[in-house]
Amino acid sequence: MPMNIDKFARSCDKIYRIVGEPVINGEDVSEQVIRSYYTHSSFYYRKFHSPEGAMHVPVSFADGVPHLHKLQYQARFVESLISRYNYTRVLELGFGMGFNTRYLAQRNPQVQFTGIDLTASNVKRARQKAKNLPNTTFMQDSFDEPEHTSQSYDLIFAVETLCHSKDMAGVLERYAHLLSENGRLVVFDGLKKRPEALPDKISARAYQLLLWGFALERFFTLDDIMNSEKLHSLKFEAVTEYSKNVLPNMLTFQRGAYKALRFPGVLKMLLRLGILPLELIKQIAAGLTSAYFLEKRYLGYYKLVLVKK
Numbered sequence: 001m002p003m004n005i006d007k008f009a010r011s012c013d014k015i016y017r018i019v020g021e022p023v024i025n026g027e028d029v030s031e032q033v034i035r036s037y038y039t040h041s042s043f044y045y046r047k048f049h050s051p052e053g054a055m056h057v058p059v060s061f062a063d064g065v066p067h068l069h070k071l072q073y074q075a076r077f078v079e080s081l082i083s084r085y086n087y088t089r090v091l092e093l094g095f096g097m098g099f100n101t102r103y104l105a106q107r108n109p110q111v112q113f114t115g116i117d118l119t120a121s122n123v124k125r126a127r128q129k130a131k132n133l134p135n136t137t138f139m140q141d142s143f144d145e146p147e148h149t150s151q152s153y154d155l156i157f158a159v160e161t162l163c164h165s166k167d168m169a170g171v172l173e174r175y176a177h178l179l180s181e182n183g184r185l186v187v188f189d190g191l192k193k194r195p196e197a198l199p200d201k202i203s204a205r206a207y208q209l210l211l212w213g214f215a216l217e218r219f220f221t222l223d224d225i226m227n228s229e230k231l232h233s234l235k236f237e238a239v240t241e242y243s244k245n246v247l248p249n250m251l252t253f254q255r256g257a258y259k260a261l262r263f264p265g266v267l268k269m270l271l272r273l274g275i276l277p278l279e280l281i282k283q284i285a286a287g288l289t290s291a292y293f294l295e296k297r298y299l300g301y302y303k304l305v306l307v308k309k
């Protein structure tokens with residue numbers, strides 16, 4: 001069914017009215033903002049998306065497949081590389097609540113898994129959930145200014161987290177130095193398909209909401225990464241697009257956002273009273289707008305596989 005643009009634009013306006021234009025247009029996305037976003041939104045991820053603690057989109061190839069199986073797609077791909085190349089040391093960047101690493105660590109007890117994440121509450125939850133997995137180590141650290149850079153790894157992967165980096169190519173190059181011979185880096189993330197902004201006003205306002213909703217300063221393009229002068233130590237082995245496989249779930253998020261926005265006055269009041277956190281409105285904003293930009297083919301969902309030169 002084609003998207004109802006009037007309804008979409010009205011819903012975007014509702015969010016601007018609930019929160020106030022200056023809040024959305026004027027946010028400077030610092031690490032503190034990102035931390036606060038994930039500290040306050042992990043409850044909603046568990047409640048509405050994945051009780052197991054996944055904080056990424058499910059990848060769907062057929063109807064009737066359980067949601068959990070679709071959420072494991074990214075980790076299953078990582079596992080296929082572990083098996084094919086006999087990798088034994090794996091690092092996850094931005095592990096969230098530890099969903100991917102926990103899945104992998106349970107199934108691959110001979111492999112050592114390390115993870116870093118910026119958000120203290122996520123680190124705590126990931127450790128708690130993996131307390132019976134001796135082959136996991138979860139640390140608090142930032143991939144933008146890392147402190148833990150002494151170990152080396154066969155495989156480094158990042159699911160929907162490098163979009164938060166200040167410089168995605170720079171982060172990839174930095175972590176390339178921690179890779180062993182024949183090591184690989186895998187990224188699953190949303191990327192912009194064209195550098196220029198969409199010209200119409202509805203898209204411009206919606207894009208601002210999308211960035212604000214995901215606590216992002218920008219979306220990188222594939223070209224920003226593939227043609228970056230900073231990327232010396234890695235070469236691209238594969239670039240795969242999964243936009244149509246994540247769209248059904250994005251449309252579900254959008255329907256949820258429409259429902260949540262039926263009573264904007266109530267949301268505004270609960271927000272003012274401090275009963276609802278601003279981060280819930282951010283999630284509604286992200287849920288509302290992601291499908292719009294995927295359908296417009298302005299954003300895409302990609303897997304990048306890079307191999308050490």
Ligand SMILES: C[S@@+](CC[C@H](N)C(=O)[O-])C[C@H]1O[C@@H](n2cnc3c(N)ncnc32)[C@H](O)[C@@H]1O
Pocket residue numbers: 034035038053054055056093094095096097098099100116117118119122141142143144158159160161164165
């Ligand atoms: C959308 S969640 C994805 C979590 C996990 N990869 C998953 O698939 O469930 C993004 C995660 O990236 C983390 N993050 C954001 N910026 C980071 C940074 N600079 N360094 C490390 N982690 C970061 C956040 O704390 C959050 O847990």
